[in-house]
Structures are given as structure tokens and as C-alpha cells.
Amino acid sequence: MASRPPGAAPAAPTRPPVMPQVRFEFGTPDAAERVRMSFARQGAMATIGATLDAVEPGYCAISLVPHDAISQQHGYVHAGIVSTIVDSAGGYAGFSLFPANASVLTVEFKVNLLAPAEGDRIVAEGFVVKPGRTLCITRGEVHAESGGRRRLCALMQQTLMLMHGKDDGDARPPHPTKGRP
Amino acid sequence: MASRPPGAAPAAPTRPPVMPQVRFEFGTPDAAERVRMSFARQGAMATIGATLDAVEPGYCAISLVPHDAISQQHGYVHAGIVSTIVDSAGGYAGFSLFPANASVLTVEFKVNLLAPAEGDRIVAEGFVVKPGRTLCITRGEVHAESGGRRRLCALMQQTLMLMHGKDDGDARPPHPTKGRP
Amino acid sequence: MASRPPGAAPAAPTRPPVMPQVRFEFGTPDAAERVRMSFARQGAMATIGATLDAVEPGYCAISLVPHDAISQQHGYVHAGIVSTIVDSAGGYAGFSLFPANASVLTVEFKVNLLAPAEGDRIVAEGFVVKPGRTLCITRGEVHAESGGRRRLCALMQQTLMLMHGKDDGDARPPHPTKGRP
Amino acid sequence: MASRPPGAAPAAPTRPPVMPQVRFEFGTPDAAERVRMSFARQGAMATIGATLDAVEPGYCAISLVPHDAISQQHGYVHAGIVSTIVDSAGGYAGFSLFPANASVLTVEFKVNLLAPAEGDRIVAEGFVVKPGRTLCITRGEVHAESGGRRRLCALMQQTLMLMHGKDDGDARPPHPTKGRP
Numbered sequence: 001m002a003s004r005p006p007g008a009a010p011a012a013p014t015r016p017p018v019m020p021q022v023r024f025e026f027g028t029p030d031a032a033e034r035v036r037m038s039f040a041r042q043g044a045m046a047t048i049g050a051t052l053d054a055v056e057p058g059y060c061a062i063s064l065v066p067h068d069a070i071s072q073q074h075g076y077v078h079a080g081i082v083s084t085i086v087d088s089a090g091g092y093a094g095f096s097l098f099p100a101n102a103s104v105l106t107v108e109f110k111v112n113l114l115a116p117a118e119g120d121r122i123v124a125e126g127f128v129v130k131p132g133r134t135l136c137i138t139r140g141e142v143h144a145e146s147g148g149r150r151r152l153c154a155l156m157q158q159t160l161m162l163m164h165g166k167d168d169g170d171a172r173p174p175h176p177t178k179g180r181p
Numbered sequence: 182m183a184s185r186p187p188g189a190a191p192a193a194p195t196r197p198p199v200m201p202q203v204r205f206e207f208g209t210p211d212a213a214e215r216v217r218m219s220f221a222r223q224g225a226m227a228t229i230g231a232t233l234d235a236v237e238p239g240y241c242a243i244s245l246v247p248h249d250a251i252s253q254q255h256g257y258v259h260a261g262i263v264s265t266i267v268d269s270a271g272g273y274a275g276f277s278l279f280p281a282n283a284s285v286l287t288v289e290f291k292v293n294l295l296a297p298a299e300g301d302r303i304v305a306e307g308f309v310v311k312p313g314r315t316l317c318i319t320r321g322e323v324h325a326e327s328g329g330r331r332r333l334c335a336l337m338q339q340t341l342m343l344m345h346g347k348d349d350g351d352a353r354p355p356h357p358t359k360g361r362p
Numbered sequence: 363m364a365s366r367p368p369g370a371a372p373a374a375p376t377r378p379p380v381m382p383q384v385r386f387e388f389g390t391p392d393a394a395e396r397v398r399m400s401f402a403r404q405g406a407m408a409t410i411g412a413t414l415d416a417v418e419p420g421y422c423a424i425s426l427v428p429h430d431a432i433s434q435q436h437g438y439v440h441a442g443i444v445s446t447i448v449d450s451a452g453g454y455a456g457f458s459l460f461p462a463n464a465s466v467l468t469v470e471f472k473v474n475l476l477a478p479a480e481g482d483r484i485v486a487e488g489f490v491v492k493p494g495r496t497l498c499i500t501r502g503e504v505h506a507e508s509g510g511r512r513r514l515c516a517l518m519q520q521t522l523m524l525m526h527g528k529d530d531g532d533a534r535p536p537h538p539t540k541g542r543p
Numbered sequence: 544m545a546s547r548p549p550g551a552a553p554a555a556p557t558r559p560p561v562m563p564q565v566r567f568e569f570g571t572p573d574a575a576e577r578v579r580m581s582f583a584r585q586g587a588m589a590t591i592g593a594t595l596d597a598v599e600p601g602y603c604a605i606s607l608v609p610h611d612a613i614s615q616q617h618g619y620v621h622a623g624i625v626s627t628i629v630d631s632a633g634g635y636a637g638f639s640l641f642p643a644n645a646s647v648l649t650v651e652f653k654v655n656l657l658a659p660a661e662g663d664r665i666v667a668e669g670f671v672v673k674p675g676r677t678l679c680i681t682r683g684e685v686h687a688e689s690g691g692r693r694r695l696c697a698l699m700q701q702t703l704m705l706m707h708g709k710d711d712g713d714a715r716p717p718h719p720t721k722g723r724p
Contacts, residue, residue, distance in 0.1 A: 041617075043615075044621035044624055047612040047613060072631075078585060084623020084627060107656065108470065108521055112340065135523070157293060161497070222435040225410075225433060252405040259405075260471075261447070262446060265445065269440075286475070294467070492655075492657045501698070514672070518700075
């Protein structure tokens with residue numbers, strides 16, 4: 001999209017913050033630790049160089065530093081890799097609210113790519129919008145940070161499913177070393 | 182979704198507002214009037230009983246009062262009608278920033294339905310996230326208002342296209358009466 | 363989008379049909395009748411002039427004739443109205459497979475608008491892609507028919523939820539006349 | 544989703560193939576080669592172990608063999624990695640129709656995850672639905688192959704943008720070795 005779009009000149013603020021700030025509580029006392037352990041089991045996160053930066057109730061931040069091994073053909077971070085970290089950020093935002101013995105599954109997500117994912121660091125944030133017993137709806141944003149500036153580079157909307165009775169670590173043992181590059 | 186979801190108990194706020202508040206300027210001096218005239222040409226808005234409540238730079242609100250003629254099978258406002266007003270709200274949020282002689286087209290949108298659309302009034306709001314020369318990305322929210330309470334009932338993400346050189350009223354004359362029920 | 367796009371010239375077919383044709387069975391012996399009764403309870407369908415054209419296992423077709431009362435500002439059928447019929451077509455495609463005492467809810471859908479919805483008739487078709495106990499995934503297509511020609515004007519992808527233990531007609535009595543325009 | 548969903552018992556076929564088979568021509572004589580060269584510049588494809596299996600007019604197939612380095616926490620291929628290959632498959636399906644000196648950009652995509660991505664091989668296919676001068680709409684499917692059986696594990700809908708006047712290889716030189724794990 002264009003660098004000088006119509007309508008982008010500064011003006012007086014006219015609207016309150018768009019989304020009412022809902023406050024959540026962790027689903028279990030050890031929710032942040034459960035997220036960290038689950039993240040550590042995601043081989044894909046290590047492979048693309050992603051780190052888990054923050055876990056709060058209904059919120060998660062995951063970031064990575066752009067490098068050639070996760071690029072698309074023009075050298076930017078691949079849209080799919082951007083999607084990978086924002087899908088995980090949304091998933092763990094939801095998972096942080098889940099009860100014990102419930103695992104998380106992405107039903108679907110939709111992502112708009114708004115600007116090239118390049119710069120010093122790419123930060124994906126997931127926010128729970130609507131928690132539920134069966135489904136959990138989240139939003140996500142990805143910002144490209146460069147020289148202290150943040151630029152929104154992707155916007156996501158996601159549906160998660162709670163898998164009750166299936167502990168997050170049940171399905172398979174973690175393979176912390178096998179097959180990693 | 183459940184009425185008492187996990188994690189929804191009150192807690193201390195932990196995050197700043199999620200989306201940086203971008204400030205926009207109208208694309209033309211008469212942008213609000215252009216939106217109002219375009220809205221008046223949408224036969225669908227009159228048919229479903231929608232009204233244009235607010236136009237600000239990069240923002241638009243459209244509402245309706247639930248009634249049987251726009252219901253789905255359980256008596257709530259039909260998801261498609263909810264989508265219709267939030268699609269228009271997002272479209273006009275974008276259109277408010279467009280230069281003269283540019284018309285607006287919805288390329289695509291995605292909507293999550295979060296709660297039944299019922300109550301005193303259903304309010305759809307569209308917010309521009311990223312304006313551009315060719316495309317414009319917006320977000321939308323729909324709230325159900327009942328007894329002074331607001332409940333988020335839908336969340337949208339949308340891609341618009343600017344049709345340069347095609348005035349909004351060009352294509353066809355408005356038909357303010359013909360064929361209305 | 364352009365009328366003579368790149369790459370659209372005729373060529374030898376190179377691919378088999380893209381989606382494997384899954385065959386389904388109705389969820390109950392009276393599934394088609396249940397869909398017809400549910401459709402009749404949707405006030406919105408009557409208001410926009412939509413008719414239920416076909417119900418088969420995992421499939422539903424709903425159509426309407428374009429008229430000013432469902433138009434957007436350029437005189438075409440409003441994207442939201444197009445979305446309304448394809449949302450319902452997808453929903454009833456899924457509902458046709460549901461067991462007794464299960465109702466249908468749209469969790470989310472995403473629609474691409476590909477061409478102006480104009481002509482003699484607009485036909486929305488919903489197809490079940492993946493049925494499940496809790497969720498059901500569908501696809502949808504909307505074609506504009508004009509002078510015997512069909513043109514794809516919208517493409518949809520949708521997530522439905524089965525509401526077990528909630529009969530489709532439970533929630534509210536149908537209001538066949540009250541409040542209709 | 545459930546392993547024995549309602550409605551999935553075999554029945555007589557009731558519908559013709561859902562999507563009319565549109566036939567396309569390559570946008571340039573060397574389109575397949577252009578896709579292959581572009582794919583080779585995507586560092587992300589090598590990192591996740593993806594291979595380009597087929598390029599036809601308006602069609603592309605990309606696959607990978609599941610391994611721990613691209614897994615999520617349960618050991619399946621990460622939804623984001625599944626999205627990465629189907630985003631690229633859709634993108635190259637579109638790119639195969641583009642004129643010379645036009646590059647491809649993903650505007651947005653939406654993906655439903657239908658079944659665990661596990662087995663011998665994961666194959667993503669992209670199909671152009673609607674080519675245009677500015678935008679190109681595609682669909683995508685991902686199948687998990689195991690013991691000669693194919694199972695649909697993801698469904699995608701995508702909007703691409705043609706970047707006219709920007710050759711695909713312009714932006715940056717390929718870095719075939721630097722920074723790969």
C-alpha cells in the first residue's frame with residue numbers, strides 16, 4: 001500500500017479507544033507457566049527463531065528478528081511466518097484463560113498483511129475478545145519495529161476451540177532436540 | 182458462547198489500548214455529506230431500517246432497531262443483516278477518507294458473530310486501520326444495546342478498494358421509491 | 363475487477379475438479395422439511411425477497427431477484443445482502459446433516475465479492491466441506507445469472523456450530539406477519 | 544473435529560462439481576520458470592522443508608514432510624506452517640498468470656484448519672478463482688497424505704495484489720545460503 005495514503009495527515013482525535021478493554025483472569029494459577037511450556041514444545045517456534053515475550057491474562061506477545069531463513073522472495077519476512085507467530089500469540093492469549101485439562105486448537109484465522117514485515121524486530125500480539133466454554137475469539141496485531149518506531153504490518157481475527165479433557169502436553173512427548181535445524 | 186466463560190472475572194487492567202489510535206482527516210471538505218448521500222442511495226439500508234448515526238474521519242456508525250422483518254429463525258437479527266450494516270459502516274469509514282471522484286468497493290470481509298443480535302438497538306461501527314491509494318483496510322464492531330448496556334455481538338475485518346475516476350453516484354440514478362417494500 | 367483479466371484466455375484443462383466430491387446423507391429423515399420450516403421462520407429472507415430453491419444432503423441453494431430495495435449505492439445488490447443469502451445457504455447446507463434437536467449457529471464467515479451482483483437472478487449455494495460433532499465447515503458460491511449466463515460474484519468460507527439440545531424452532535415462536543414491511 | 548461426524552455416511556452423489564473449472568493460460572511463456580525462481584528466493588520455504596511440486600496456469604502445489612522442527616505443541620505441523628505453504632501455493636497460482644514485470648503480494652487470506660496436519664506428506668494446492676488487473680482471488684486446499692490416503696486438513700481463501708512495474712526479483716538479491724539454519 002502507498003506510503004502517503006489519502007487521509008493520513010494528523011488531525012484532532014475524534015474517537016475513544018475502539019475496543020472496550022475487557023479485563024481477564026488467568027484460567028489457572030500456573031497459566032503463564034503452562035503457556036511457556038507449551039511454547040517450548042512448538043518446534044516451529046524454535047525453527048523460525050521466535051521468542052515468547054509476554055503472557056498476561058488474555059494476552060500474549062511473540063516476536064522474532066527478521067533473517068533470510070524466514071523470508072519471502074523480496075527479502076521481507078514471509079506472510080506465512082508472520083501468520084505463524086500471530087496465530088500462536090492469539091492461541092496462547094486464549095489458552096491463558098483456559099481451565100486445567102483443556103488444550104487449545106485453532107479453528108480458523110484471517111490475516112490482512114498491511115506493510116512489509118521488515119526491520120529490527122517483528123512483534124505479534126494476541127488479545128482475547130470473547131472467551132467461551134467451547135470457542136474463544138481473539139484479535140491479533142503484528143508490528144514491525146525499526147529504530148524505535150512501530151508500524152502495524154498485520155491484523156488478525158481468530159477462532160479457537162477449547163479441547164476439554166485433553167491436557168496440552170498429552171498428545172505427544174516434546175522432542176526438544178530431534179529434527180531441529 | 183457461554184454466559185459465564187472461563188477467565189472473565191474482573192481483574193486489574195494489564196494492557197494499554199490494543200490498537201494505536203490513528204487520527205485521520207476527511208478526504209474532501211464535503212466527505213460527511215458525500216457519505217450521507219451515498220447512504221441514501223443504498224436501498225438496502227432503508228429496507229432493513231438502518232440509519233446513519235455518525236460520520237467522522239475514518240469512522241462511521243450505522244444502527245438499526247431489531248424487528249421480525251430482519252430476523253433469523255430464532256428471532257435474533259440475522260447474521261447477514263448484522264454483516265450488512267457493519268460492511269456498510271466499514272465501507273463508509275473508508276470512503277470518508279477518499280479523494281473526490283473515487284468510489285468504494287468491498288473486496289472482502291470476515292465477520293465473527295459473538296453473541297445474539299437482540300435488544301433495543303444494534304450499532305455497527307467501522308474504523309479505518311490502514312488507508313492506501315488502492316486498498317483500504319478497516320475493522321468493525323457491532324454492539325447490541327439493551328437497557329443502557331452494550332454487548333459486543335460481532336467483530337469484522339474488511340478490505341476495501343478505491344475506484345478512482347468513478348464518482349460514487351455515477352453508476353445509476355438513485356431510486357428512492359421504486360421497488361421498496 | 364477487470365473484464366479482460368490476464369490469463370483468462372481459453373486453454374486446455376489441466377486439473378481435475380479441485381474439491382473431492384464428498385457425499386453426505388441427511389441428518390434426519392425430515393431434514394429437507396426442517397430446513398424449509400426454519401427458512402420460513404427467517405423474517406429476513408422474506409424481507410429481501412429470497413427463496414429456498416434446493417436442499418440436498420450437505421447442500422442448499424437460495425436465490426433472489428435484484429431489485430432497488432436491496433441495492434447498494436451503485437444499484438447492484440448490496441454486498442451484505444449477497445452475504446446474507448450465502449450465509450443462510452451455508453448454514454442450511456450444514457443444518458441438513460444435523461441430528462434431531464440440534465440447531466445451527468454461524469460462528470463466522472468470510473466472503474470475497476468478485477463481481478457486481480446484478481442480472482436476472484442471484485443464486486447462493488452452500489456446500490458442506492467438513493461436518494463434525496461441534497463444528498461444521500462450509501463453502502459458498504454466489505452466481506449472478508443473466509440471459510442464461512452464470513457469473514461467479516462471491517465466494518465464501520464459513521464455520522458453523524451445532525447447538526445440541528436446542529431445537530431449531532424452540533427459541534421463539536415464528537412471527538409470520540408482525541413487523542414485516 | 545469428530546472422527547465419525549453426523550451425515551458422513553456414503554450416499555449417492557447429488558451435485559455436480561461445485562466450482563466451474565475455469566481454464567487459464569500462463570501470463571508469460573516462462574511463467575513456470577519465474578515461479579520456480581521466485582520460490583527459490585523464499586528462504587522460508589527451504590527452512591521449513593517445502594518443495595515446489597507443480598506449476599500450471601492458475602495452479603500451484605507445494606508440499607512438505609512433517610518433522611519436529613515445524614511442529615506445534617501436540618506434534619502436528621503448526622497451523623502457521625500449513626498456512627505458509629498454502630499462502631505460497633495460492634500466491635504462485637496467481638503469479639503464474641501475471642504479465643511480465645508484475646510481482647505478487649498477499650493482501651489477506653483466511654484459513655480453516657480441518658484436521659491435524661500429520662502423516663507422510665502435507666500437500667498445499669492453490670487455485671485461481673478470479674484473476675484481475677489489480678487483484679487476484681484464489682482458493683487453497685491442504686491435504687495430509689498417509690498410506691495412500693488423502694485427508695483435507697485446511698481450506699483457504701485469499702486475495703492477492705498485482706504489483707505492476709515491480710519485477711519479482713527486484714527488491715533484494717536472493718541470499719541462498721546466508722542465515723539459513
